[in-house]
Amino acid sequence: MYTLKLDIPQFLQEYWQKKPLVIKGAFPQFADPISADELAGLACEEEISSRIVVTKDHDWEVIQGPFEDYDRYGESHWQLLVQAVNHWYPDSQPLVEALRFLPDWRFDDLMVSFATPQGGVGPHVDNYDVFIIQGEGERRWTVGDNTPQHPRGGNANSPLVEDFTPIIDVVLEKGDMLYIPPGFPHCGETLTMAMSYSIGFRAPSQQELVSEIADYLLDNNLGQQRFTSKTEASHPGIVSQASQVGIMSLLSQLSQDPTQYQIILGKLLSQNRFELDICEGEEAYSIEDLQDAFSQGAGVSRIGGLKVLRLEHDATPRLFINGAVHELAHTPTDIIAQLSDNVCLSADEAIAMCQHEEVQHLLLQLINQGLYYLTDDEA
Known part of the structure; x- marks a missing residue:
């Protein structure tokens, strides 16, 4: 320490x-x-x-x-x-x-x-x-x-x-x-x-934000809205001030809609610039394997550098982990907070959390992906 x-x-x-x-x-x-x-x-x-x-x-x-x-x-x-x-x-x-x-x-x-x-x-x-x-x-x-x-x-x-x-x-x-x-x-x-x-x-740059917005819109086939105007410029070769503001407002609309920007921010901010030491095992664990390990005193820990984030006032109960979205619609907010705030969980903490089926399946998925791993001693 x-x-x-x-x-x-x-x-x-x-x-x-x-x-x-x-x-x-x-x-x-x-x-x-x-x-x-x-x-x-x-x-x-x-x-x-x-x-x-x-x-x-x-x-x-x-x-x-x-x-x-x-x-x-x-x-x-x-x-x-x-x-x-x-x-x-x-x-x-x-x-x-x-x-x-x-x-x-x-x-x-x-x-x-x-x-x-x-x-x-x-x-x-x-x-x-x-x-x-x-x-x-x-x-x-x-x-x-x-x-x-x-x-x-x-x-x-x-x-x-x-x-x-x-x-x-x-x-x-x-x-x-x-x-x-x-x-x-x-x-x-x-x-x-x-x-x-x-x-x-560090905080994201404008370039990184725009890039993440573009990727999200393309991946989800969103962002199809186009600019419409009530009046047009009197000369054919000019772009009016009203049109300039109106076109750019298409972007600002995204920043005012939490259902749009929260998922973009969560995915962006949970990613790392440098490669992670992902420790995926040779064989996948089952739910029974996980329960047995916890009952024998094994804890669970994140790999180094892994980001597990939640957004304040998120529109949906979920975690953002290494650029991926994990929805936890039926999990209490205090359990979601514990997952995002704690790098390690003791065996007792893991057993208590696994009373929630969503959390149990999430931990199993993260361990099998090599993003979390079982520890020999209690954390």
């Missing part, structure tokens, strides 16, 4: 998505949930997103994984980054749990980095919120103000920005945490061999 020393109400009111914050000693007696060797092992896997960034004179080279050998990079000026470690390494989940005072739909992933002295990724700006937790070693971080930044070297395709004037300049030691909202440029420099943990939170 990781205990976070943070005044959460104050943080949400004064800092969240507003300004950066350094929390020295945020995690007292912090212990790295993963070793450098274990991280390197994850970066060997084809399905896991990883990269090495090599620091050069006023430049950075990015090499995409997987990696089999690190000797050629030497003992300084490089950094290994592995995305979605929480999907593949269950022992990292307790660190994620420490920040679940923020909603799951915003959570992106836990990225873990191993950095050698002088290693870093260069000055850059993220479009999401990030909490950087320092493990072993020390890193110096500088953070600039949320002002327009210029691409490094004038290259519009570069993820890097020009150097900036810091408003924060701090050395993070084990257990320290740095919060950076979207839009604030920042840069990390490794002082000693270091492990760092970046927990990101």
